Amino acid sequence: MSKARDKHQERRQNLSQFGKDLVRRCGAHCELCNTSGVALSIYEVPPVAVEPQYEHCLMICDTCNTQIERPKRLDPNHWRCLGTTMWSEVAAAKVTAIVILNHLAKKESWAQELLEQAYLEPEETEWVALWTM
Numbered sequence: 001m002s003k004a005r006d007k008h009q010e011r012r013q014n015l016s017q018f019g020k021d022l023v024r025r026c027g028a029h030c031e032l033c034n035t036s037g038v039a040l041s042i043y044e045v046p047p048v049a050v051e052p053q054y055e056h057c058l059m060i061c062d063t064c065n066t067q068i069e070r071p072k073r074l075d076p077n078h079w080r081c082l083g084t085t086m087w088s089e090v091a092a093a094k095v096t097a098i099v100i101l102n103h104l105a106k107k108e109s110w111a112q113e114l115l116e117q118a119y120l121e122p123e124e125t126e127w128v129a130l131w132t133m
């Protein structure tokens with residue numbers, strides 16, 4: 001087995017220790033778009049540290065996952081939900097919402113309007129600055 005694959009497996013294992021707590025936190029809803037009844041998987045919000053951190057993990061659906069991985073293909077209509085997500089008590093969800101809105105705001109005026117209402121704690125502002133989509 002290659003070293004890279006070992007690393008990947010090790011990370012999966014480390015992440016799975018958060019599984020139960022994440023499942024409880026998200027209540028079987030995608031933590032970004034709030035969809036339920038679909039498969040959710042763990043997404044690590046950048047910047048990803050060497051050791052996986054619970055606070056950086058989100059349980060999200062495949063639709064959200066695919067779009068975050070390919071920001072150029074973001075579907076604005078899917079992300080109207082961010083008007084709610086940006087008030088999430090989960091900092092990682094809130095930060096992700098703001099990063100996506102920042103990206104969408106280049107073209108979408110509704111995203112711009114939401115950003116004007118957003119409120120971030122100083123440490124959340126720093127986190128957003130570390131992640132450019």
Ligand SMILES: [Zn+2]
Nearest residue numbers: 030033061064
């Ligand atoms: Zn989702």
